Amino acid sequence: MTIGSEKNIHPALSDQDWGYATISQTPTSVNPNPKKWFYFYLAAPAIILLAAITIYPFFWLIYMSFHKVGFGAVSDVFVGLKNFSRLFSDAKFIAGWGLLLKYSAICLTIQVLVGVALAVVLNNSRYEKPLITMFLMPMMVSPVVAGLLFYYLYNGTFGWYHWIFQSLGILGETSILGNSSTALYGIILVDVWQWTPLITLITLAGLKRVPQDQLEANMVDGAGSISNFFHISLPNIYPFLLIAILLRFMDNFRFIDAILVLTGGGPGNSTRLLPVYLFDVSFQFFKLGRGAAIAISLLIVTIILGMILVRVLEDPARKSTLAGDSDS
Amino acid sequence: MVAVSFNNVWKDYGDSVAVRDLNMNIKDGEFVSLLGPSGCGKSTSLRMLAGLEHITSGEIVFGDKVVNQLPPKDRDIAMVFENYALYPHKTIFDNIANPLKRAKISPSEITRRVNEAAKLLEIDHLLERRPQELSGGQKQRTAIGRAIVRQPQVYLFDEPIAHLDAKLRARMRSELKHMQFNLGVTTIYVTHDQLEALTMADRIAVMNDGVLQQFGTPQEIYENPVNSWVATFVGEPQMSLMEMSMTGEKGDAALDFFGNIISLDAASSSRLTKAGIADLLVGVRPDKASVSLQETPGAIKAEVYSRQLLGADVLVEVAIGKTRVRAKADTSFMGNVGEPCYLNFSSENLYYFNAEDGKVVER
Numbered sequence: 170m171t172i173g174s175e176k177n178i179h180p181a182l183s184d185q186d187w188g189y190a191t192i193s194q195t196p197t198s199v200n201p202n203p204k205k206w207f208y209f210y211l212a213a214p215a216i217i218l219l220a221a222i223t224i225y226p227f228f229w230l231i232y233m234s235f236h237k238v239g240f241g242a243v244s245d246v247f248v249g250l251k252n253f254s255r256l257f258s259d260a261k262f263i264a265g266w267g268l269l270l271k272y273s274a275i276c277l278t279i280q281v282l283v284g285v286a287l288a289v290v291l292n293n294s295r296y297e298k299p300l301i302t303m304f305l306m307p308m309m310v311s312p313v314v315a316g317l318l319f320y321y322l323y324n325g326t327f328g329w330y331h332w333i334f335q336s337l338g339i340l341g342e343t344s345i346l347g348n349s350s351t352a353l354y355g356i357i358l359v360d361v362w363q364w365t366p367l368i369t370l371i372t373l374a375g376l377k378r379v380p381q382d383q384l385e386a387n388m389v390d391g392a393g394s395i396s397n398f399f400h401i402s403l404p405n406i407y408p409f410l411l412i413a414i415l416l417r418f419m420d421n422f423r424f425i426d427a428i429l430v431l432t433g434g435g436p437g438n439s440t441r442l443l444p445v446y447l448f449d450v451s452f453q454f455f456k457l458g459r460g461a462a463i464a465i466s467l468l469i470v471t472i473i474l475g476m477i478l479v480r481v482l483e484d485p486a487r488k489s490t491l492a493g494d495s496d497s
Numbered sequence: 498m499v500a501v502s503f504n505n506v507w508k509d510y511g512d513s514v515a516v517r518d519l520n521m522n523i524k525d526g527e528f529v530s531l532l533g534p535s536g537c538g539k540s541t542s543l544r545m546l547a548g549l550e551h552i553t554s555g556e557i558v559f560g561d562k563v564v565n566q567l568p569p570k571d572r573d574i575a576m577v578f579e580n581y582a583l584y585p586h587k588t589i590f591d592n593i594a595n596p597l598k599r600a601k602i603s604p605s606e607i608t609r610r611v612n613e614a615a616k617l618l619e620i621d622h623l624l625e626r627r628p629q630e631l632s633g634g635q636k637q638r639t640a641i642g643r644a645i646v647r648q649p650q651v652y653l654f655d656e657p658i659a660h661l662d663a664k665l666r667a668r669m670r671s672e673l674k675h676m677q678f679n680l681g682v683t684t685i686y687v688t689h690d691q692l693e694a695l696t697m698a699d700r701i702a703v704m705n706d707g708v709l710q711q712f713g714t715p716q717e718i719y720e721n722p723v724n725s726w727v728a729t730f731v732g733e734p735q736m737s738l739m740e741m742s743m744t745g746e747k748g749d750a751a752l753d754f755f756g757n758i759i760s761l762d763a764a765s766s767s768r769l770t771k772a773g774i775a776d777l778l779v780g781v782r783p784d785k786a787s788v789s790l791q792e793t794p795g796a797i798k799a800e801v802y803s804r805q806l807l808g809a810d811v812l813v814e815v816a817i818g819k820t821r822v823r824a825k826a827d828t829s830f831m832g833n834v835g836e837p838c839y840l841n842f843s844s845e846n847l848y849y850f851n852a853e854d855g856k857v858v859e860r
Contacts, residue, residue: 382580382582385549386576386582387599388548388568388570389549389569390570390599392599396599400595407586
């Protein structure tokens with residue numbers, strides 16, 4: 170066999186087409202050409218479905234935000250950035266943002282504090298399993314049903330929560346939802362009731378993974394259980410916690426169901442959070458172009474905040490900051 | 498710096514007993530090694546000292562204070578864990594500084610002491626890094642730095658160098674020993690590696706099955722093991738045991754080893770006749786046994802079972818019936834597997850144990 174002759178380099182290849190044989194010799198991770206389209210056909214239905222339900226409406230949303238959207242025979246009119254520029258002078262839009270941020274901040278703070286505290290108490294407790302099953306129940310309730318449930322609990326004549334709040338002297342005669350200074354807190358309570366268990370669940374999963382030897386090393390170093398929590402457990406569950414916060418905050422930014430059931434944005438505009446206002450503009454007043462602009466503003470802020478959270482999650486240097494390492 | 502004692506300490510987990518009636522007095526400033534195979538209770542004993550494990554009964558005493566109920570933070574101990582247990586979210590500086598921070602020492606003092614410890618361990622250029630960026634040896638030195646940065650009463654080491662490569666392990670052995678000598682702090686060192694125990698410890702506590710077998714200096718353990726288990730566990734290559742029986746009358750007593758008669762020296766003879774035990778387990782260390790292809794007077798006929806080159810010499814395992822005996826031979830020994838050969842040893846170098854309970858025959 171002569172080495173120079175290409176055809177005879179390997180006897181197994183001698184009677185095959187040289188190029189094709191090379192491909193069949195490569196590892197399967199390199200897709201041979203004929204198979205590529207086969208995989209695409211397999212994935213195509215999913216891709217088309219995804220495009221139909223997310224990508225198409227998304228571009229339609231962008232289109233709408235630059236138009237005054239007409240109905241029936243009235244055709245769409247291109248208005249440029251007018252839909253956006255008008256938002257800055259829209260008091261309800263600005264107030265809606267304020268309420269949304271306030272609502273999200275309060276919800277998240279309470280949920281994280283209570284959720285983590287519950288997880289710490291539950292971790293390795295005898296009743297962990299039955300209690301966690303019980304805690305999960307609110308999460309399984311649909312938000313509209315949760316809204317209706319609290320609608321009755323808050324009711325000014327027969328509501329049980331109303332009676333408790335009144336007995337404690339927190340509330341006067343009006344129901345919690347009937348007073349513009351308390352209505353927002355009534356809605357916050359619904360979210361806290363429904364979603365704190367999620368934080369507990371995720372934190373609990375994180376606590377299970379805190380390495381025992383780090384806890385023991387810290388104990389030998391002279392730490393008690395409180396220091397152990399802040400210096401070892403918390404930094405270890407921190408990524409879990411951040412994911413829980415990310416999930417909850419994105420959910421809060423599109424929260425509307427329970428508010429529509431409970432207050433519809435009132436009294437006055439005291440619970441007209443931005444998503445509720447967006448709903449009103451688009452589907453009560455049918456100003457779809459302006460609604461689309463509001464939706465895009467929500468989307469942009471959600472993406473930015475989400476990216477910041479993810480950045481923090483990936484940055485190891487921030488972890489020790491949160492751990493309170495500067496406590497000397 | 499304090500003496501440490503175990504007084505009748507038991508530890509059980511439900512049905513299984515991890516440590517059985519442990520009694521041990523460790524002197525102030527002593528380097529004691531707990532040696533045993535995995536699951537022998539040595540780590541459990543160390544964790545009981547640290548306060549990480551409750552003791553079922555008995556007492557642990559530091560100085561003159563019973564510490565049974567004290568949590569780890571009040572025992573004034575430092576511990577190095579097998580897998581280092583560094584805090585991944587903290588820098589090396591903060592890892593080493595952790596015990597000082599817990600003790601609420603001033604920041605300038607912390608900086609000074611951490612730098613001092615880091616310099617001693619040659620990790621002062623790594624202080625800004627995080628544990629996951631370090632090699633195994635550097636992690637291990639960080640873990641030791643965290644232990645020595647504070648002057649505790651007792652150091653506890655739980656197989657600290659088990660995961661290092663052989664070369665680094667040899668270097669760390671001498672460094673740890675040197676450091677302990679300089680600091681003079683009572684140290685308890687758990688290991689399953691007898692070489693670590695023999696080279697570093699002032700005294701070794703050999704444990705098996707939750708029971709302390711023998712507690713003595715490395716030399717005592719090596720030369721006068723109290724039972725056949727300790728004798729075969731300590732020493733590398735392992736001691737061989739042979740079943741023999743006593744024959745002959747007082748005065749000309751000898752050992753019968755499957756028909757081979759082994760004559761005894763005066764000391765062994767009087768020791769064995771005094772004990773009057775018929776069935777014996779007789780041990781011989783490989784370096785005290787010799788093997789050759791030529792027949793010599795008094796040699797036992799055997800068969801080559803395996804031949805392993807150790808470098809300077811050869812470890813030959815020979816078979817006499819079902820018994821196997823290891824002997825060191827010169828590299829010129831060329832016996833092949835299955836070939837007949839002749840085993841020779843002198844009775845002065847033998848270890849005698851009672852075949853019934855494995856206990857050493859009294860001198």
